[in-house]
Amino acid sequence: MSTRWTIAILVLVTALLIALMVELRATFVPALSPTNPVTENREHRDADTPAALAGPRQRANLPPCPSAAAGPGSTALRGVIVQCAADGSAVDVARALAGRWVVLDLWAYWCAPCTAELPAMAEYQRRAGPAVMVVTVHQDENETAGLLRLAQLGVRLPTLQDGRRRIAAALRVPNVMPATIVLRPDGSVAQVLPRAFGSADEIMAAVGNHA
Numbered sequence: 001m002s003t004r005w006t007i008a009i010l011v012l013v014t015a016l017l018i019a020l021m022v023e024l025r026a027t028f029v030p031a032l033s034p035t036n037p038v039t040e041n042r043e044h045r046d047a048d049t050p051a052a053l054a055g056p057r058q059r060a061n062l063p064p065c066p067s068a069a070a071g072p073g074s075t076a077l078r079g080v081i082v083q084c085a086a087d088g089s090a091v092d093v094a095r096a097l098a099g100r101w102v103v104l105d106l107w108a109y110w111c112a113p114c115t116a117e118l119p120a121m122a123e124y125q126r127r128a129g130p131a132v133m134v135v136t137v138h139q140d141e142n143e144t145a146g147l148l149r150l151a152q153l154g155v156r157l158p159t160l161q162d163g164r165r166r167i168a169a170a171l172r173v174p175n176v177m178p179a180t181i182v183l184r185p186d187g188s189v190a191q192v193l194p195r196a197f198g199s200a201d202e203i204m205a206a207v208g209n210h211a
Contacts, residue, residue: 043083043163044143050088056147062086065158066096066133073098074187076170085138085147085159093160093167094187101132102183103207105157106168108138109145113196114178118155123200125157132207133158139165139177182207 065084073094080093097104105121107114118136125134134157138146141163150159160167173179173192180193180203197203 044141044161048141048143053088053143053147056144056151057086057088059151060085060147060156060159062147062150062156062159065089065091065160066135068092068095068098074171074183074189076172076189077167077187080166080170082137082166083161085143085150085161091160097133097135097183098187099185101185103132103134103203104167104181104183105134105136106139106173106177106179106181107136108140108177109142109149110140111177115149115153117178117197118150118153118157120197120200120203122155122157124203127200127204135160137162137167139163139168180207 062085064086074097075094077094077097081090082093083089084091103121103124105117107118109115121134121136125132128134136150136155136157136159138159138161140146143161143163146159146161150156162168167173168175168179171181171189171192173181174194176194178196180191180195180197181189182191182193184190191207193206197206
């Protein structure tokens with residue numbers, strides 16, 4: 001009798017342990033669903049088709065992205081291909097940014113400090129003139145929201161759509177937004193500024209020695 005009771009108790013304990021493991025797995029392991037942000041690694045949403053983006057692109061009225069310049073450009077950025085928010089064309093980032101001083105502004109549509117900084121970046125570009133090129137990098141897969149945010153702000157700067165944040169990863173930028181990166185004409189990084197700017201004066205004071 002004692003042996004049968006012992007077996008019964010072991011079976012019951014085993015069943016309880018299995019049930020507990022299943023419960024813990026359901027609680028702590030994210031479901032593999034298309035909407036789970038943990039599993040996302042996309043340039044843009046499925047909803048952001050060329051047809052769906054046509055209206056927001058027209059409203060944003062962004063200038064073309066820079067075309068490939070002479071020279072290979074940044075070693076770190078070689079092989080990084082993203083989309084131009086203005087028209088959806090592919091941009092070879094290293095070659096497109098080569099041969100000039102570039103200020104990259106990394107942002108996302110939902111980032112409040114980014115929203116405040118973008119007009120300052122546009123004003124900085126106006127003051128700096130052709131000596132430097134400001135390029136914004138939208139780091140969220142919701143391309144439509146990014147375009148509409150730029151349209152709302154009236155900011156018209158060349159913009160790269162980088163939902164996978166490949167540019168930031170290649171340049172080893174801290175995972176904060178907004179962040180500003182200054183690139184030399186040879187593509188090397190002159191400065192990384194993981195902070196928000198409130199005015200064009202602040203930007204000029206921070207990058208003026210480089211650009």
